[in-house]
Amino acid sequence: MQETITDPQTDSYQVQLDMFSGPLDLLLYLIKQEEVDIYDIPIARITRQYLKYIEQMQTLNLEVAGEFILMAATLIRIKTKLLLPRDESDPDEMDPREELILALVEYKRYKEAAEHLRDRALREEQYFVPPSPVSHSVVKVDLNPATSLFDLLSAFRTVLATRQRELFHQVQPEESSMEDRMALVLNALSEQEMATYRQLCSDDPKRMIAVVTFIAVLELARTRRISVEQSWPFAEMRVYRGTRFAESGPLDELVDYAGVEQEGELQ
Amino acid sequence: MMSASNIHATVEALIMASPEPLPVARICDVVADLTPSKAAEAVAQLNTRYADGNSSFRIRELAGGYQFYILSDFTGYVEELFTRHRKLRLTQAALETLAIIAYKQPTTKSEIEYIRGVASDGVVHTLLERNMIAITGRAKGVGKPLQYGTTEEFLKFFGLAGLDDLPKPAEIEELMA
């Protein structure tokens, strides 16, 4: 797998990350590399290539990897659907690839628009704008850009943050462990049939919580304690009770951060 | 009443003195009886005169204003003497996000994320901080999310006279339809 991926000049994960701004970008790259038609994507082949990249990206920043992993799940789902016999009598049955293709085509347009903008920025660098010959102390012109709404919001945030620190001795809650998050997910599902990923993270806005919760969900899904559904790769993730929901096992036996990708279906 | 030649010279002086692209409305504020179309005419004639005299500079339209610039034939010499502060490069993620905002404005973060397929909080924050985009209002509908649009700084960065000047290759034309 090394031969397809490792470019000697970009042999670092950080660079690989910079190469693709998201899973759609990676897919477009693969479609181009494999010289296939974007409107008739050979899903099995592209999925195989895609998963090779994901393996390479394992040690990447988790948040980004999360989106890449969700796309992997989508590709596998489409691949599975394509293997199922199609209902010939139903003329309305959609090609399982259709949504993905539409998303890719739409994204591709903006990626190209972004290229045109980049060219304009480079062209603009060819211009040299002379400084004003008028002494600014004479006309007292203020060269700073005008105050924006963003400046106002930043000021508001600063003043509140500073004051809060002064007014309260904030006790930092301890970072939630994987175990806690898994327990929370299972607990949520024992009270309601469905929970969204957003709800599962809503008790704590810290970014790390979102990441740990995400891994907890993946892990629970892997062991079939829960099932995960997503109507579309970027749609809200919904979590349901799985076939082995009721099986209680000590959660800590399941916990293996690093193993998620290796042991999961992604191989 | 100012003579035509005097109007030309005044317009020229104002544009040259301004450290930023000078909006035509501001020129008209200062020069009595000047209309935007007469100002545009004056700029065109000044440029003809600079070209006829083999001058090294021209006036151009940028971000809804007028600005002097030095012809690229001479930037080589100029750069030998003065190091220009190079503009910060935008990342691919920032460019994509800007493209979506530029062509779809006003647009929301969830629309951006839907098209890009990745969370875009960080890049939207950076673009706001760099004053390339601004909050322009709220969308109607569920949750009334904040809407974003591009700024004058965006036009300046990409050397655009205005939003009409956005590149319009065929595939993007479809977007605008």
Next chain:
Amino acid sequence: MMSASNIHATVEALIMASPEPLPVARICDVVADLTPSKAAEAVAQLNTRYADGNSSFRIRELAGGYQFYILSDFTGYVEELFTRHRKLRLTQAALETLAIIAYKQPTTKSEIEYIRGVASDGVVHTLLERNMIAITGRAKGVGKPLQYGTTEEFLKFFGLAGLDDLPKPAEIEELMA
């Protein structure tokens, strides 16, 4: 070997690009075979051309270097341009105070001072003067202190259609995270 016309244009570009009076020695460094006397000749001919074309600027020698300047006939217009359109830049203190008033309105000076942790008479006064805030009434309770709120001018300044468009605290967190 550069043509005379090209030498003129290059000298012109270099002087125009310089933020300080440009010493003739530096011009000669960049332009091959140019001597100080030839440079002086080029500047004289450029000035003749500007005069013939009724341009509003000339090149002069100042502090051992060449520099563009705008003729005094036009400096009145330039000054008017800048005095009329001075951009309003708010200080950090003003922004903080304005933000508190915007989000907590109607609010009192003592509430502002409690949140900011510093006396705020001066900055409230300035904001009133700039018409960004206004007195909206009196609070109930001891002393019936004056209450402040934001104005139409405030909305216009930040490009907001109404107070509803102001991002909510949760949205700010999302943007700034």
